[in-house]
Amino acid sequence: MALTDEAIDRIKAMLVSGELQPGERLPKEEVLAVQLGLSRSSLREAVRALTAMRILVAKQGDGTYVSSLEPHLLLESLSFVADVSQGEAAMQLLQIRRLVEPQATAVAAARISDAEVASLREVLAASIAADNLDEFIRLDCELHRRIALVVGNPVLSLLLEILSTQTQRVRLLRGTRVGPAIEDVHREHTAIVDALAARDPQLAAAAATVHVAAVERWLAVDGD
Known part of the structure; x- marks a missing residue:
């Protein structure tokens, strides 16, 4: 499995388990990378991919948040x-x-x-x-x-x-x-x-x- 795919799967697991909730802000990159046992570059690519899928939302100057996860998004x-x-x-x-x-x-x-x-x-x-x-x-x-x-x-x-x-x-x-x-x-x-x-x-x-x-x-x- 590619490192980016692994990172996506680990973030998905946090969403499925309820560890991350809709509308919640993700931990800082360096903290989340350590928490998930990933390199920061792999995590960054995963966040970009999940943002493109509307699962995550990047807010300029305020970090990255979980979207509402509404089906239409x-x-x-x-x-x-x-x-x-x-x-x-x-x-x-x-x-x-x-x-x-x-x-x-x-x-x-x-x-x-x-x-x-x-x-x-x-x-x-x-x-x-x-x-x-x-x-x-x-x-x-x-x-x-x-x-x-x-x-x-x-x-x-x-x-x-x-x-x-x-x-x-x-x-x-x-x-x-x-x-x-x-x-x-x-x-x-x-x-x-x-x-x-x-x-x-x-x-x-x-x-x-x-x-x-x-x-x-x-x-x-x-x-x-």
């Missing part, structure tokens, strides 16, 4: 990965989405209110009426965001948003025959919203699966 690096992923990496992210999103949609079908159904139909109608690609993509994102919110799990909502970012959608749709692709999306979105309105979890999950599988096919064709 820790998932930000994954958001960047999703935006820049292409080819096989992008396909792998979509495969994860296909495992997660249908189940989330099924849960939403069991919980959705009349007002939430009406809200989805408004977004769907606006999406169908959109006269440019950017507006369509914005409304596409919004429709999926509102469905995820019905589940009531902010971490799940954020994860689904990351797995299908706006940047990814732009790249994907611009690599396909846009007109037919958007028509397919409208049909798939309508099927999802209808299943949610019917409060049918199995149908909602099936409709979401069809939709994400179609996106996978577009990506596969675009990558050929």
Whole structure:
């Protein structure tokens, strides 16, 4: 194991054990290095890496602190990965989405209110009426965001948003025959919203699966 990785693991162990708490200031570098049995250079590299991951926060002139460790902070690096992923990496992210999103949609079908159904139909109608690609993509994102919110799990909502970012959608749709692709999306979105309105979890999950599988096919064709 590289010395930096070892340093990261030791700091992680302090977080897991509760020895370091969210918002707590790290001991001074020389003290922490001795405490963990590490060189100061290895510790410094580990702190840089953990800061990039938003686990630690450097405050100029005041030292380094443990972040709030809120999921939205820790998932930000994954958001960047999703935006820049292409080819096989992008396909792998979509495969994860296909495992997660249908189940989330099924849960939403069991919980959705009349007002939430009406809200989805408004977004769907606006999406169908959109006269440019950017507006369509914005409304596409919004429709999926509102469905995820019905589940009531902010971490799940954020994860689904990351797995299908706006940047990814732009790249994907611009690599396909846009007109037919958007028509397919409208049909798939309508099927999802209808299943949610019917409060049918199995149908909602099936409709979401069809939709994400179609996106996978577009990506596969675009990558050929």
